[in-house]
Amino acid sequence: MVTRASEHIKVAVIGAGGVGGYFGGLLARAEHEVTFIARGAHLQAIKENGLRVESQLDGTFTVPGNATDDTTECEEQDLVLFTVKMFHNPDAIRHLAPLVGPDTVVLTLQNGIDNGDMLAEAVGDAHVMIGSAYMEGRISEPGVVTQAGPGLAAFGEMKIGITRRGENLLQRFQEAGWRVNLHENMLGMLWKKFAYIAGSAAVCAAANCVYEEMRTKPETRQLIHHAIEEALAVGRARGAPIMSDSLAWAMDSLDRFPGQGRASMAKDFTDQRPVELEGLTGTVVRMARELDIPTPANDFLYAILKPGAARIEALNNAG
Numbered sequence: 001m002v003t004r005a006s007e008h009i010k011v012a013v014i015g016a017g018g019v020g021g022y023f024g025g026l027l028a029r030a031e032h033e034v035t036f037i038a039r040g041a042h043l044q045a046i047k048e049n050g051l052r053v054e055s056q057l058d059g060t061f062t063v064p065g066n067a068t069d070d071t072t073e074c075e076e077q078d079l080v081l082f083t084v085k086m087f088h089n090p091d092a093i094r095h096l097a098p099l100v101g102p103d104t105v106v107l108t109l110q111n112g113i114d115n116g117d118m119l120a121e122a123v124g125d126a127h128v129m130i131g132s133a134y135m136e137g138r139i140s141e142p143g144v145v146t147q148a149g150p151g152l153a154a155f156g157e158m159k160i161g162i163t164r165r166g167e168n169l170l171q172r173f174q175e176a177g178w179r180v181n182l183h184e185n186m187l188g189m190l191w192k193k194f195a196y197i198a199g200s201a202a203v204c205a206a207a208n209c210v211y212e213e214m215r216t217k218p219e220t221r222q223l224i225h226h227a228i229e230e231a232l233a234v235g236r237a238r239g240a241p242i243m244s245d246s247l248a249w250a251m252d253s254l255d256r257f258p259g260q261g262r263a264s265m266a267k268d269f270t271d272q273r274p275v276e277l278e279g280l281t282g283t284v285v286r287m288a289r290e291l292d293i294p295t296p297a298n299d300f301l302y303a304i305l306k307p308g309a310a311r312i313e314a315l316n317n318a319g
Helices: 018-029 040-049 086-093 115-123 164-175 186-207 211-216 218-237 246-256 264-271 281-291 296-318
Strands: 010-014 033-037 051-055 059-063 077-082 100-109 128-141 144-157 179-182
Touching (some): 010 018, 018 033, 018 051, 018 059, 018 100, 018 128, 086 115, 100 144, 128 264, 144 164, 164 179, 186 211, 186 281, 186 296, 211 218, 218 281
Parallel strands (some): 010 077, 051 144, 077 100
Antiparallel strands (some): 128 144
């Protein structure tokens, strides 16, 4: 149970990649009892050498190698950080049950907009908090994760309001070195980021360029603008608490992103790794169809990227 901030808590990280490895690593460095749920060579390297975090903000550090691929080996946790790529949700959610007790908080720090709903369906609304990470991060080699960019996190409840458990987690996170905010309207914050990521990441992948290139070309910038506007319109039509500054925030985020950086989805396309197209632009298009809302920019981006995503999926399934 998350009570006083001075207590150490039990934390499981499902998805020990860039986001989960970095934020979970900070908690482990602060001597919380953190277990990383991983697999393959990454799991083995963590077990043998601990998890090494290479951070632009916090330097390089290594935390204990408490890791497993079998959640039935774990006790009930105080907190589960759910940080897998969205296309892994169905499989990862099946591993949640042994970790969740009466007072466990399951906090999603993923891209996308409906992860909280998926988790709530599996473990119940009362267990789920929603959040987002603003950073560049990935597994650079087995047992090593890197962090670049802002390294920020935001979280809150699925409904508007601040709770005691949120305040207690905020204090623990801050004491562990997280750069984090607790938001009263976290769902509104998620829609801000979702619209921004869906638009900018899709254009970055489709144009195969860096952010400086796509935001300084008027035609390309306008396409991003339209895609973001459409996603926010979908949110409003769904009754989401869209904030009035969402479009301005998204365009400002576009301008603040490192000029030579690329969206993680664009990198995944280049590396022939599974991509989050369905959870981002695909979700905008699907929700728009359900509401009969026109989304021509997102329709175009989805159509351009779908063949490549399908090819990557086939290659990975064959491998």
